Amino acid sequence: MEESEGRLSKPVAVIACIAMTLFYVAILYAPTLILRLPPPQSYENFMIRRFICAAVCSVASVIFCALVLPITSGEASYSFGVYGIRSDHFWQAMVFPLFLTSLMYAGSLMLKSMLLVNKWKEHRHQEGEPLLGCIKSTLLSLPGQMSSVASNVLFWRNFIVAPVTEELVFRACMIPLLLCGGFKAYNAIFLCPTFFSLAHLNHMMEIYSRHNYSLLKASLVVGLQLGYTVVFGSYASFLFIRTGNIVAPLVAHAFCNYMGLPVLFVHGKGLVSIAFVAGMVSFVWLLFPITRPDLYNENTNNCRCWRGYCSWNQ
Numbered sequence: 001m002e003e004s005e006g007r008l009s010k011p012v013a014v015i016a017c018i019a020m021t022l023f024y025v026a027i028l029y030a031p032t033l034i035l036r037l038p039p040p041q042s043y044e045n046f047m048i049r050r051f052i053c054a055a056v057c058s059v060a061s062v063i064f065c066a067l068v069l070p071i072t073s074g075e076a077s078y079s080f081g082v083y084g085i086r087s088d089h090f091w092q093a094m095v096f097p098l099f100l101t102s103l104m105y106a107g108s109l110m111l112k113s114m115l116l117v118n119k120w121k122e123h124r125h126q127e128g129e130p131l132l133g134c135i136k137s138t139l140l141s142l143p144g145q146m147s148s149v150a151s152n153v154l155f156w157r158n159f160i161v162a163p164v165t166e167e168l169v170f171r172a173c174m175i176p177l178l179l180c181g182g183f184k185a186y187n188a189i190f191l192c193p194t195f196f197s198l199a200h201l202n203h204m205m206e207i208y209s210r211h212n213y214s215l216l217k218a219s220l221v222v223g224l225q226l227g228y229t230v231v232f233g234s235y236a237s238f239l240f241i242r243t244g245n246i247v248a249p250l251v252a253h254a255f256c257n258y259m260g261l262p263v264l265f266v267h268g269k270g271l272v273s274i275a276f277v278a279g280m281v282s283f284v285w286l287l288f289p290i291t292r293p294d295l296y297n298e299n300t301n302n303c304r305c306w307r308g309y310c311s312w313n314q
Contacts, residue, residue: 008070013181016068017174020061021195024169027053047153054165065173069180083172084246089296093245100290101235101252106279107272108263114271163253170196170233171240171249185241193233197226232256242291 031037031049040046062083071079080086086093102109174195178188236249266272 008068008177008181010181010183012068013177013183016064016177017192017195020057020064020169020173021199023060024054024057024165024199027057044153047157051156051161054161058165058168061169061173065177069176081244082176083168084240084244085172086245088298089243089245090247092295093243093247094251096290096295097239097243097248098251098255100283100286101255103279103283103286105255105259105262106282107265107276108259110275111263111266111269111272114269158257159254163250163257166196166199167236167240167246167250167253170199171236172246175237175240179241189234189237189241192237193230196233197229228261239291242293243296244293245296248291248296 028050030053032039037049040049065083066079069082071082077086170192174192175188178191179185183191232253236252239248239252240246242248262276263272264276
């Protein structure tokens with residue numbers, strides 16, 4: 001689907017994005033409101049239902065986009081490439097964006113490192129075990145901890161299901177629609193997160209009840225959440241457009257879910273603030289160089305479909 005193969009209109013692209021956003025939210029409530037299934041007996045069953053719904057929505061969105069986008073080639077690698085699903089340049093798409101994203105969390109990583117060292121010191125003081133022994137025991141306990149985490153339904157929600165389904169719908173499907181609809185790359189970067197943030201409004205009632213039905217508190221929490229999703233959504237969209245690979249925003253999404261909000265300041269730990277500032281300066285400095293399209297594509301002058309925008313001249 002190059003320029004000669006036709007374009008969508010902007011209204012069609014926007015309407016398609018809105019439809020996918022509404023479907024992503026609505027299908028989460030389909031088991032009880034439409035299928036009339038009995039309430040789940042446990043939280044795990046409740047989340048598994050949502051996992052299935054999110055997966056169905058993702059597959060349906062991909063098929064929907066395949067019908068809407070003017071794709072003329074039936075080649076599998078071409079079709080999957082439209083969604084950024086590629087096997088080439090895999091390690092670049094994983095390592096470089098992950099490193100770049102970690103720079104925003106330099107303060108958080110410094111704090112975690114300091115707390116871990118303090119824990120080792122306390123353990124050594126109590127048990128009389130040398131530092132290397134503490135490190136060894138920590139490493140030996142990792143397999144058991146990982147097994148325990150992997151069996152936790154929240155692990156699957158935060159690091160597998162949510163990143164994969166949300167990136168497929170809100171990046172892999174929507175960005176090709178917007179770019180092939182004639183929107184400039186910068187417009188798509190800021191427009192796409194709007195749909196992404198609106199999809200999180202379904203948490204309003206849950207947050208409202210959690211804060212003793214205080215509209216003010218709930219609004220503040222939702223406002224903060226929406227602001228964060230807009231910022232992250234813009235960054236994820238930037239990564240997707242620059243790299244042309246779904247892996248880039250996906251690993252950034254999972255990492256951000258793990259880290260939460262970046263730590264800016266901790267009383268009595270000035271190194272945390274220094275690390276945060278240094279990390280943010282490095283992030284801004286490396287943002288464009290480390291996401292150069294030629295690092296992730298063989299030929300940026302002959303990109304397929306919306307990848308023509310990876311020349312960043314649009």
